Amino acid sequence: MAAIGEKELLRDLNPEQQEAALHLDGPLLILAGAGSGKTRVLTYRIALLVGPRQVHPGRILAITFTNKAAEEMRGRTARLVGPDAASIWVSTFHSSCSRILRMEAERLGYRRGFVIYDDDDQLRMISSLIKEMGIDNKKYAPRLVRALIEDAKNEMVDVDGYRDKVHDDLTEIAYDVYGAYQKQLMRNNAMDFSDLLNNTIAVLELFPHVLEHYQNHFSYINVDEYQDTNPAQYRLVKLLSAGHRNLCVVGDDDQGIYSWRGADLRNILEFEHDYPDSKVVRLERNYRSTPVILGAANHIVSLINGRKEKKLWTEREGGEAIKYLYAGTGNDEASYVALEINRLLEDGTCGQRDVAVFYRTNAQSRSFEEILLRFGIPYKIVGGFKFYERREVKDVLAYLKCILNPDDSVSLRRIINEPKRGIGLTTVSHLDAFARLQGITLWEAIGRAEEVGNLSSGAAKKLEQFREMIESLANERETASLPAFLHMILERTGYAEAIRKEGTFESEGRLENLQELQNAAAEFVSTHPDEGMEAFLERVSLVAEIDLYDEDEGAVTLMTLHNAKGLEFPVVFIVGLEDGVFPHQRSMDSRENIEEERRLFYVGMTRAKDLLYLTGAAYRSKFGEMKLGPESRFMKDIPREYLEVISCGGPAARDSISSELRSRELEMLGYSFHVGDRVLHNKWGEGIVTAMSRSSSGPEVTVNFPGEGERLLLLEYAPLRKVD
DNA sequence: CTAGTTTGCCTTTTT
């Protein structure tokens, strides 16, 4: 592609965007409101550097939060500058760090080919440490201890530093576990997500010439979603950009929704303070939503303390009112959503892929899945059950990890008796005790099984077989391609056979998933011919929910509000708008937390281009029992003029709205019954419909038969006919 | 040591 000219590039940008794209040297903060074209600015800025300004693409670093965002940015840059885009460092914090650490981790005492532990691995390890250390795991729940350790790591407080933070028995325990945890990670040659960041920082700070190398290397650094950076990420950016000082951060404090993961809004709020010579550009023109949606969203977010004042505006005019329903029950809410989607699709107002349903917690997806299934509307769920976190996938990957790095005892424990090969808990704890005594890894202990006391000869024999199996697989790793090697693992270990033997409906699904994993491996090999199996594992460890999302697929999208950030849809439903659900119960205890929920609401609303629906329900089954949930406190912050209230009768509406919705729903499904209809039953004769309801097995009617009394019938199977 | 059963915990949000 011929180098694209500067004028040509700038033509596509509005004046503020141009200002941002053209400020190439020195620190720059772009305060980019929702839908204001920040990715556009970022890509054009990079295109400007690579094209007209002739900066070597390998010297540009662009950091995003998800791989999906990274790929999008790379793709869009490539369209502007051509193949040069391939050598730009566009990646997430975590993959940039692991890329650096692949080269530098040995300086910190790691061996080649460290593995990455995800939070499931992390929790397993912390759990087993707590057990081993004889700590009461009821009083000191592993999750809680993990949270404390994670908090410390997010703030780069190491084990020594944490000693000063100990102030009660819980933090005392956390301190002990933290120490043991880090020690074991090192022994296992493993890093968790936070270690990727912290170890990169450590390398840079401990080895000035390494720091200098990277500082010189990256002449331009761009960070997306800066409001979501945590202290470690802040420090990393600061270190890397200190050389050339060409740092551009893009973000929106109104969209900061990750404080629970250690993100600190002060990073963006105090940027100007941090870099006194910085330039600030505000992007407030919105290219996405109607003025109605924007107006309501502005109101929601205007109530936050200490935010950077922004007022989004648009040239669009008109727009439909936001529809608001506070239904009687969660089922009604789901029915209403499905009915509306169905109507929009039949009207031709929009297509399936144009619609999204956002909820606060993954657990809420179920009722919408059920009803969409019933309506025959295709849908896809982002998150919830993650491919790479499924048991069988993790098992096979654990085999791969073990073969590449036998010291990885978390993976080893996972597979040592999977499928069942007679190496049970007792055997493993004997080995474990021995390993701890000798200061060796679990794998090394298996190699010296004969020295381990009180191990039965049967157990020793099985361990020997297991060790030989792993070793023989390890010997093959050079000869087989990655997909073939995965296949070999599945067969030689008996893993596939064990699943096949089950012969259940689920086991077929699991076999399909394993096939899918091999496909993913094959695809990886063909797109990354020079990379090894370690690179595949790394890739797999760092994928996020949203990375697997394919917007071209024609289906309604269901996802959490957190996953929705960065996306847009013509039609958006935000559901579960009740105090306790959204805002979430656990966030209602402090002003800061409520404010974060409010930002989350803002993020959700601003995803909508044309139509926005807000729904909640007075009664919702929680923990199996019906609970009353008052209308979300956020609703009163939206001026009535923006809303079209479908019904706001609250708990009282429980029945009236129910029967109205029920009959519409049943009609939709091809059952044209209404309360008061006379019906004929094969066995009981004529009766009158007295109520409509829906159970988990489908829609039901209650019919009063003279002589028989009231009967509750499942419509799908009931031999009922309407009498005119 | 395994397999089947009970209990007891849940539920934020995720790189």
Added chain:
DNA sequence: GGCAAACTAG
């Protein structure tokens, strides 16, 4: 109303 650790019987 579901899943995973903990318990119990062979």
